[in-house]
Amino acid sequence: MKDKNYTPRMLWLTVAVVVGTIGLGFIPPFELQGMSFARVDMLSSLRAETGGDDLPVEYEADIERLEMELAAMEMEPTVEVVDTLPEPVPVRYEWIVQEEPMVKRRVPLSTEVAPADDMRVVPIEDFDTLTVTRYERFIEKLANMEDVRIAFMGDSFVEGDILTSDLRHELQSLLGGRGVGFVACDIPFATVRKSVKRTSSGWTAYSVMKPKGTPEALRDKYFISGYIAEGGSGATTRWASTDTFATLDSCSRGRVLLYSRDTSRVLVEINDTLSREFEIAGDDHVREIYVEAPIDALRVKVLEGSVVCYGASLEGGRGITVDNFSVRCNNGHAIFGTGATVNRQIDEMLGYDLVVLQYGLNIMQPGQRVFARYRDQLRDMIAYAERCFPDAAIVVLGVSDRWVKNEESGAYEPIGSVDALTSYQRAAADSTHVAFWNTSEAMAIYGGMPRFVANGWAAKDYTHINFAGGRRVAEALARALRSSLAEELSEREAEAQRVAEEAERRALEHQMLIDRNLSATTILLDTLAEDDASMVKGDE
């Protein structure tokens, strides 16, 4: 027995370990000392990927390519002057039916913009290091009542204008502005959006999430909207405003964003009555057809040639425009698949002042605590957005609250990685010096996801909020913006007050001086008069 050879034990131990580790799959997930232990699955690679919703995105950050693209774009205008200088292609086709009325807006008081309720404000954390940060500049623009445009980029969380429609409504009611903003021309799957009625036909639509399904020539032509539609003669889309919110109907401005590689003819029709034809000169540059008129519905129709259309924007009345750019299953990576040149060109037309990045819902795994790689990718996304929208402030939204079902008890419990992902997102914002807003903390004020589900504000998957839930989150975000704005305004009011008081004090001093001089003069005169009198008396 002493000389027993243990070689076969290698096999038996391996067999036992394999059986044992597969057996570990019977241990349900549990919590101990605040640490959550997940179910282990030795055989996971033999299973189909779950959550077929999560399409793999083939994009990687390529900041170098972006820099080159932008550099090339900036060099473009310096075309050498040759004998036959090609006619520059117009970037903007205008059609002014009725000039937009000049709305005179009164700068609100800080007390008017300050959050109306007394709920706790989850502030926007500004990590910028500039003396006047980009976020402060954005708030200043709001305080100056300038026209302000917000790009809200997100995933299925804000699909269908959830959250953004309420944010838009609140800001427009407060600071002016009308219209739903940007709406895509056509999307390769059915969507529901209450804030706008879009009907389209004749287009072939492509998604930035499926680069392989996109024709080669269009792959670098995506805008951050994420969807492109290509159509020949007959292709048409009609965007009509709705009255779901008071500020949405009857806009005064409409713009259609498109381009056409070769000359084409496009018909634009307002309110199904008035129409006009445009000849679009052939070029790769994105063009806009700009219409000023009281608009309830805008239609575009390709008459001749082939057109690539991004979408249309309904807006006006001077004030705030909020564009919803939601791309389902996008963790933010899809921005790398959008064309930097296209983004810049459209930014030059529309002028974005704030870019919101709302992502991360799909990358969480129960119990996951480390998101270092995602943080690095997020930094690249921020860098990409900064370069595409150089004048905009950027706010990264922390991931929203999410609960998952415990397979054993059937009850829902926190996914356990929301705080971790939030801190990694904050770290990305911190190191890239942009602003950050903690979405899950804001949701916690309303009681977190279980409360949202109980109140009917979120779907039963404990992941996606609905319009009612979006309203709460929008309220909270608007509260943060409003308190920044109120702060700016109250500083201004204090400054104005100080200036006024200073002026008053000066005036008072002046008056006192005059008074004093006056009295001195009076005394002098009196004395003189007395002297005169005595002299007169003396004379007597």
Added chain:
Amino acid sequence: MEHLKFDNGVLERVASLLEYDAAVPLTLTTGFFLFAFLLFGVGYVALRRRVNIRNIYVVLFSLYFYYKLSGIYVLLLVAVALSDYLIGRRVARRRERGHGTRGWVALSVTINIAILAYFKATDFFVGVVNDLYGSGTLDWESVVVPAGVSFFVFQSIAYVVDISRGVISPLSRFTDYLFLLSFFPKMFLGPLVRAKDFIPQIEARDVVVTREDFGRGVTLIAGGLVKYAIIAKALGLLFVAPAFDGELGDGGLVALMAIYGFTLQIYCDFSGYSDIAVGVALIMGFRLPDNFDAPYKSATITEFWRRWHISLSSWLRDYLYISLGGNRKGRLRTYLNLILTMFLGGLWHGVGMTFIAWGMLHGVALALHKMWLEVVPGAKRFGAEMKPVWRAVATTFTFNLVAFGWLLFTANDMAQVGDIVGRIVENFSFAEVDTLVAGSGVAMTLMAVGYAMHALPKSFDLGVQRMVTRLGFVGQWLLVVVVVWMVMQCDMMLAADSGGAAGLPMYAAF
């Protein structure tokens, strides 16, 4: 039972798993290896007494293992083996007849070093040329360095040199030589084996695993997993990387702890993986040399290199330092040879200022220590010879020197080294202890546990091995399953996001 159910695509997925996938290389710590090792074990146990078939069986599995690790480069491995197998025979024949062997040895070294240089230096060289003459002068796509290429190239050189030195006689069978080079447990990260020690094991009629061997093997595998897949991985991701990147503030204490953290991390990562390799080989009946011997207990830098990556440093000593002339050409040449050896050793890790600085630091330290030994009467080479107080002082000094070396080793560039050192010198405050405990409590605990494990005397390790041996089959089984469960939990907590199970040992880069 949910998790035992599969849909009908399972066969296709098994088939695709068996193919090479550059994104998921095979290492000893993957689940795939566990299943593959199970299948391998069936044939191995059945064939263990039929030496020829057994060896061919192991070679075929090793080649498949390497294919899963590095894809088509498995052909390179076979080519290197064939070339040195033939050269080795030729060298032996010339030696027998009293002819010179230098030319053939030089040929073998040239071929091997050329392969190494091609994979390790071409990128660097192309980069330099393109920097000088404008990008695009040389049109070149980065090559993927085949895993473990340095290890098999070094072992192959040693084989030919040993034959020419008369230490061993050449193997008569090509498959046996292929066995020596490709043996899968050590394929990826060593330890490097010497033909002299390994050939008798290949040729043994029966593989013998004693009860103690098996117990030690299981201990090494379990302990190695804890070191490699838990301590090193978690410490690196949770603390060391963010601390170096300045995400935990710019305090000096954090920077210092990051250096000590990395010092533990690289030891646990590398020695943990080595232990697993030695353990897997041991339960198969093969004894690989120990690669680490509690290196941070070293009292001198000379001792450190006897305890750290032993199989490589003894290779460097026997085949590089001695070939350069060693200590036989006078004092000055000895120092120079030491520095040159470590300089080349540094360069081998990567072409860059930080690796050169790391190599020079160790080379100069070794030379200075050699000088110290000669100049100072009563100076000792090893801690065991010193008085306890001296030993403590010397160990502390050596540990900090080595730790500073690791800073050079891991830094992105010299600017980062300056930044970290600057933080320690100018911004040090014990007030940071609170933030460290509050913010990085888990990492600090891991560090304490890791260093405590390292500080335990060798007798403790042996005691644990005896205990595991006495546990018997069921106890050993439970031990391994519990460790695997812990590793998988740790992986999931650290997440697929950051590499997780598919992550490679740090040393895989070299």
